[in-house]
Amino acid sequence: MTFVLVKECEDSDECVKLPLKHNRLTLITLKETFSGSAGLLYRSGTELNAVGLLSGDDTLTEPFFEEPESGWANKTFFMKRGSRPPTPIENDVNMTTPPPSISRVAIHVLNECSDRVYRVHGEISSIVMTTNNQQKNSVSQQIGSGVQFQEKHILTAAHLKFVVGNEYDLWKNGKTLKATCIYINKSFDFAILESDSLPKTSFSTGFLNRGDKFVILGFPENSNHDNPSVSDGTIEGLYEDGIHFLGAIGSRHGFSGAPVFDKLSYLTGIVIGGKNGVSLEMTVRDFAKQLVNDSGTQPCVKILPLSVIRAQVSTESSKDSL
Numbered sequence: 001m002t003f004v005l006v007k008e009c010e011d012s013d014e015c016v017k018l019p020l021k022h023n024r025l026t027l028i029t030l031k032e033t034f035s036g037s038a039g040l041l042y043r044s045g046t047e048l049n050a051v052g053l054l055s056g057d058d059t060l061t062e063p064f065f066e067e068p069e070s071g072w073a074n075k076t077f078f079m080k081r082g083s084r085p086p087t088p089i090e091n092d093v094n095m096t097t098p099p100p101s102i103s104r105v106a107i108h109v110l111n112e113c114s115d116r117v118y119r120v121h122g123e124i125s126s127i128v129m130t131t132n133n134q135q136k137n138s139v140s141q142q143i144g145s146g147v148q149f150q151e152k153h154i155l156t157a158a159h160l161k162f163v164v165g166n167e168y169d170l171w172k173n174g175k176t177l178k179a180t181c182i183y184i185n186k187s188f189d190f191a192i193l194e195s196d197s198l199p200k201t202s203f204s205t206g207f208l209n210r211g212d213k214f215v216i217l218g219f220p221e222n223s224n225h226d227n228p229s230v231s232d233g234t235i236e237g238l239y240e241d242g243i244h245f246l247g248a249i250g251s252r253h254g255f256s257g258a259p260v261f262d263k264l265s266y267l268t269g270i271v272i273g274g275k276n277g278v279s280l281e282m283t284v285r286d287f288a289k290q291l292v293n294d295s296g297t298q299p300c301v302k303i304l305p306l307s308v309i310r311a312q313v314s315t316e317s318s319k320d321s322l
Contacts, residue, residue, distance in 0.1 A: 002019060002020055003017040003018060003019050003020060004017070004018050004020060004025055004072050004075070004077055005017060005018075005075070005076045005077065006018050006030070006033070006034070006040070006076075006077045006078065006079065007076060007077070007078040007079075008034055008078065008079060009078055009079070010041075010043070010078045012078070015076060016033055016034075018030065018033060020072065021060065021064070022059050022060060023067055023072070024059070024060055024064040024065065024066065024067065025040070025051075025064060025065040026060070026062055026063070026064045026065075027053065027062070027063040027064060027065065027264055028062065028063075028263070028264060030065070030079065031108070031264070034079045037079040037080065039051070039053070039079070039080035040053075040065050040077050040078075040079060040080065041077065041078055041079070041080050042068070042075050042076065042077045042078070044070070049068070050080070051065045051066070051068060051077065052065065052066045053065055053066075054066050063204075063264060063266075103213075103232050105213060105215065105232065105263045106215045106230045106231075106232035107230070108265070109215040109217070109230070109232075109261045109263075109265050110215070110217060110227075110228070110230045112265040113217060113259070113261055113265050113267075114217060114227045114228050115199075115201065116147050116148040116149075116201060116259070117145060117146070117147050117148075117172075117217045117218065117219075117227075117228040117258070117259060118145065118146050118147070118148070118154060118170040118171060118172045118177075118219075119143065119144075119145060119146075119170070119171040119172065119219040120143070120144050120145060120146040120154065120156045120160060120168065120169075120170060120171075120193070120257060121142075121143055121168055121169040121170075121171070122142035122143065122144070122160030122161040122162055122168065123142070123160075123161035123162055123163060123166070123168075142159070142160040142161050142256075143160070143219075144156060144157055144160045144218075144219075144255070144256035144257040144258070145217075145218035145219050145228065145255055145256065145257050145258035145259070145271075146170070146193065146257050146258075146259075147217075147257075147258070147259035147267065147270065148198055148201065148203075149203060149205075149259075149267060149306075150203065151198070151200060152194050152195060152196060152198055153182075153192055153193065153194055153198075154170060154179055154192065154193040154194075154195065154198070155190065155191075155192060155257070155259070155270055155309070156190070156191055156192075156193065156256075156257030156270070157189055157190060157191065157256040157257035157270060157271070157272060158184050158185060158186055158188075158189045158190055158191040159189055159256065159272075159273075160191070160256060160257060162181040162184055162191050162193075163181060164181050164182065164183070164184055165180065165181065166180070166181055167179070167180050167181075168180075168181065168193060170193070170195065171219075172226075173226045173227070174226055177195055177197045177198070178195060178197065179193035179194060179195035179197075180193065180194050180195070181193050181194075182194045183313070185309075185312050185313075187312075188243075188304060188308060188309070188312055189272050189304065190257075190270060190272075190304060190309055190312075191257075192313075203267070204264070204265070204266045204267070205266055205267050205268070205306055206261075206262045206264060206266030206267070206268050207262075207268060207305070207306075207307065208235050208245060208260070208262060208268045208269070208303070208305065209235065210235050210236070210237050210238075211234065211235060212234070212235045212262060212263075213232065213233070213234055213235075213262070213263050214232065214233060214234070214235060214247055214260050214261065214262060214268065214303070215230060215231070215232045215260070215261045215262075215263075216230070216231045216232070216233075216255060216258050216259070216260050216261075216271055216301070217229070217230055217258060217259055217261070218231075218255035218257075218258030218259075218271065219255075219258075220255065228258075231255070233247045233248045233301065234247060234248060235247045235303075236248055236300065239302055243304075243305075243308060244272065244302050244303060244304055244305075245269065245302075245303040245305060246300050246301075246302065246303075247300060247301050247303055248300050248301070255271050255301075256271060256272070256273065257270055257271065258270065258271045259271075260303050267306060268303075268305065268306055269303045269304050269305045269306045269308075269309070270303070270304055270306075270309075271301055271302070271303060271304075272302045272303065272304050273301075273302045
């Protein structure tokens with residue numbers, strides 16, 4: 001059998017023939033045909049069955065749905081759709097199709113993953129400033145973004161300033177959650193926060209290579225949106241240190257620690273900073289216009305791969321900074 005029959009919903013009358021690759025249905029084939037799909041289902045009598053999703057095997061390196069035990073034949077499948085509230089780019093741009101600079105893939109990732117992204121408030125510090133021979137005390141706080149990557153854990157950038165054991169605020173949808181810093185790695189600039197208040201959600205991780213498309217979700221400074229904003233780009237290659245990825249387009253203030261997803265909505269790393277110190281403070285509409293107008297001089301973003309983060313955590317015996 002070279003194809004399977006898939007409907008948008010169980011009650012739909014229209015079926016679409018989706019091709020199989022090595023007798024497997026790739027995840028990207030389903031998502032490109034049915035945007036917003038979150039799984040594949042079928043009925044066997046009165047039972048509702050889900051088709052298993054694998055991240056890859058010896059035959060295919062990309063995620064795919066494995067063949068049911070009773071085979072693909074004589075079945076009609078239908079997609080399981082994920083549901084999300086209206087997103088800031090949909091509200092801000094106010095159009096049914098995305099602007100040229102923000103791809104449909106980026107909007108899809110935003111819809112799929114926005115519930116895992118938080119605004120992160122770092123350590124509050126006191127700064128003494130001298131002006132006209134007069135000293136004034138001011139309070140400073142680093143604010144960035146973070147992503148839930150385990151059931152109780154948030155991954156973010158260490159330069160937002162944390163202290164192991166201290167409690168910090170996570171902001172989302174007008175609500176504030178408390179999280180405790182349990183791990184800091186100053187060498188690679190990432191930190192892990194822990195909270196029992198985080199919702200249960202599913203996690204998928206992936207990898208990026210040169211030429212791959214990526215999507216960043218984060219909370220720019222001075223943004224009053226309940227949900228994260230979006231930026232997308234392409235991996236240009238490795239950074240000078242041979243560890244970080246370098247990609248265009250760059251990040252905005254508040255995007256430090258923001259998650260980087262691939263086209264399948266898989267978490268691949270976090271934003272550490274922009275190569276050229278780029279800082280953009282604008283709405284999604286203004287950002288989209290700027291990308292079009294300044295496309296010849298696109299800034300770059302520095303990305304710490306998730307594989308590096310995992311390697312560092314697994315080799316360290318202490319949860320404090322080195």
